[in-house]
Amino acid sequence: MAKIKEKFDNVFELDLGDGIKRIGTKSLVPNKRVYGEKLVNVKNTEYRVWNPNKSKLGASIINGLKEMPIKKGSKVLYLGASAGTTPSHVADVAEDSPVYAVEFAPRIMREFIESCEGRKNLFPILGDANKPEEYANIVEKVDVIFEDVAQPNQAEILIKNAKWFLKKGGYGMISIKARSVDVTENPRVIFEAQKEIMEQNGFKIVDAINIEPFEKDHMLFVGIWNG
Ligand code: SAM
Numbered sequence: 001m002a003k004i005k006e007k008f009d010n011v012f013e014l015d016l017g018d019g020i021k022r023i024g025t026k027s028l029v030p031n032k033r034v035y036g037e038k039l040v041n042v043k044n045t046e047y048r049v050w051n052p053n054k055s056k057l058g059a060s061i062i063n064g065l066k067e068m069p070i071k072k073g074s075k076v077l078y079l080g081a082s083a084g085t086t087p088s089h090v091a092d093v094a095e096d097s098p099v100y101a102v103e104f105a106p107r108i109m110r111e112f113i114e115s116c117e118g119r120k121n122l123f124p125i126l127g128d129a130n131k132p133e134e135y136a137n138i139v140e141k142v143d144v145i146f147e148d149v150a151q152p153n154q155a156e157i158l159i160k161n162a163k164w165f166l167k168k169g170g171y172g173m174i175s176i177k178a179r180s181v182d183v184t185e186n187p188r189v190i191f192e193a194q195k196e197i198m199e200q201n202g203f204k205i206v207d208a209i210n211i212e213p214f215e216k217d218h219m220l221f222v223g224i225w226n227g
Helices: 056-062 085-094 106-116 154-165 187-200
Strands: 003-008 011-015 022-026 039-042 045-050 076-079 099-103 122-126 142-147 166-177 203-210 218-225
Touching: 011 045, 022 056, 022 085, 045 085, 056 085, 056 166, 056 218, 076 085, 076 154, 085 099, 085 106, 085 122, 099 106, 106 122, 142 154, 154 166, 154 187, 154 203, 166 187, 187 203, 187 218
Parallel strands: 076 099, 076 142, 099 122, 142 166
Antiparallel strands: 003 011, 011 022, 022 045, 039 045, 166 218, 203 218
16 A cells, blocks of 8 residues: 655655655546556545656655745746646645646647646646736736746746736746757856846745756756745
8 A cells, every 4th residue: 555645735755665756746636647647546535646757846846845835725827838747736736726827839738728627726828928918817916936938038037927926925936947048058057147047136046956867957946036
């Protein structure tokens, strides 16, 4: 029988007895897989195993994220939803609170809409994260913005969205992909530069996680918004 321990609010450590460190979320839509993830039933509750190879937030938790800003009841704006792998876990964690998830590629959006089926708190938005004004009539003030867009101006996108939607004292979480900023530069220099942009524009960085070996040259920064 699997052993379950709550690591953060609504994020669980799953011990399946094989020595592999796994995390998971309680499934809001039982019996439904979003990306082929393993489902585990313990005492009439279904958990979805959160694969760190497919989710940078999952990888950050495995790699020692100190505090998880997304909790039960958090309102979240998620930038770069793709087909919904990480957004589906974020929606499980937020539970009955809205997760607004922006994606700009129409083809991927169609897949994402399928993952949202049955998830009453996950709202897909077809939009460009560079233009928050275009979805300002849909998104309310949020507690956390999570960004994973793999664009050259990653930190600027977070700041633009924070100015529109992030509550003062709320959290910005951003996965920085060094190669999207500059393929020729040393990743460490890029991480420092992106961090500095955040610090000079209203964020106090409280955590920084290198997510190797799950993703090469990626860092996740967590900042508190004072802007
Ligand atoms: N966060 C997803 C997950 O963990 O399941 C994976 C995200 S994938 C690395 C990056 C996604 O961001 C792609 O689907 C891409 O189309 C989207 N994207 C890139 N630039 C964007 C923008 N300006 N606005 C909205 N989405 C964007």
